Amino acid sequence: MAEDKLDSSESEGMFNDFIDQEIEKSIESILEDGNLDLTGPDIIVETDDIMPPRFTFDNGESGSGSGNQGPGNQRGKLLFRLPIDRFLKLIRQKLVLPDLAKESRGKIKEVSYEYKTFGPIGTLLDKKRTFKRAIKSSVGTGMYDPENEEYDIMIRKRDKRFKLPERVEKPKYKAVVFYGADISYSTHGKRLELEKKMVNFIKIWLEYNYGPNNVEHRFFVHDCKAYEISEDQFFNVSNAGGTEILPIFQLVDKVARDEYDIKGTNMYFFYFTDGEIFGADGDNTREFIQREMVQYFNRIGIVEILPSSYSKFFTMLSKYFSSDKSKVKLSKMEQDVKFIKNIKDLFG
Secondary structure: OOOOOOOHHHHHHHHHHHHHHHHHHOHHHHHHHOOOOOOOOEEEEEEEOOOOOEEEEOOOOEOOOOOOOOOOOOOOEEEEEEEHHHHHHHHHHHHOOOOOOOOOOOOOEEEEEEEEEEEOOOOEEOHHHHHHHHHHHHHHHOOEEHHHOEEEEEEOHHHOOEEEEEEEEEEOOOEEEEEEEEOOOOOOHHHHHHHHHHHHHHHHHHHHHHOOOOEEEEEEEEOOOEEEEOHHHHOOOOOOOOOOOHHHHHHHHHHHHHHOOOOOOEEEEEEEEOOEOOOOHHHHHHHHHHHHHOOOOOEEEEEEEOOOOOEOHHHHHHOOOOOOOOOEEEEEEOOOOOHHHHHHHHHO
16 A cells, blocks of 8 residues: 655745744734835745754654754744735735625626535645644654754654645626825824834735725825825825815725726725814714715724723714714724734724
8 A cells, every 4th residue: 555755845845834834823923023025026034943843653653854954044033925825815814814705787797616624535635724624643752842952853644634626716807995194283203103014004905905006095184175186295295284084985985986886996084184073064064974875985984093091983973873884883992902902893
């Protein structure tokens, strides 16, 4: 009977899965740092030194790893170059983020088959799940015990899991994202830094969901009036005087209806503010969102950045948009709240 073995390329693949697991553990700290360059095809991430395991089989053979020291300096840091898509997939798995999409009536879909489920029999080995099961078994038997310098992992037949094909239908049309900001007070100093951080993640996340060149990004600001500006201007516009929130929601709604097929385009609006409202402006804005925008927007995210004791917008909206099923998602970006929470608030 033929023995189950992994060739060199499969061993390398399993080690890559091991690296994925180690990086996945560090996803939150990597994102929290906020200094990632997500504009290229690859990303450089830093993680702690890794001790690679040895892979052994029922026949007692072992892989080439010595298990004596990691590939980097002991107690040091390792740099890994990952494709952006691979990194974002790890983010989705770690933070349990959904794919955000809707499909209009009659739209042609792109049909493909992806390996999204698994089982104990099949033809394509799911190396990551197999490795997870094998390492649990090896920990249970004491073969893998890093504290005692034991790094063997035995892969038994019962540990193996295989990928199973599943029919996947994907919508084939683009999305548009509107970004809005209150420039009366919020776009300076720390507020601007946090706003840039969130906008950067939103852009990359939606482009990951829809594919390159399928997402359009448009930028708006307001004081007492609302204006559309360029992305560069969005982060460099001068602060103005008073503030009124309703005009920017009205302008975004008008542009969306006038320039796009609202039934066939995925639409998102993310608005950043210090949360200070005056008079009936907050109630008027909330009523406009409910009456007009939730009917066709995939998601409306409202983020209150470094709120003061005068900030009331988040609290007022929370009375009306608290359901998990609501298209309107609310979040606060505060000094003592991690960026990860804001991502989960808007996309979780």
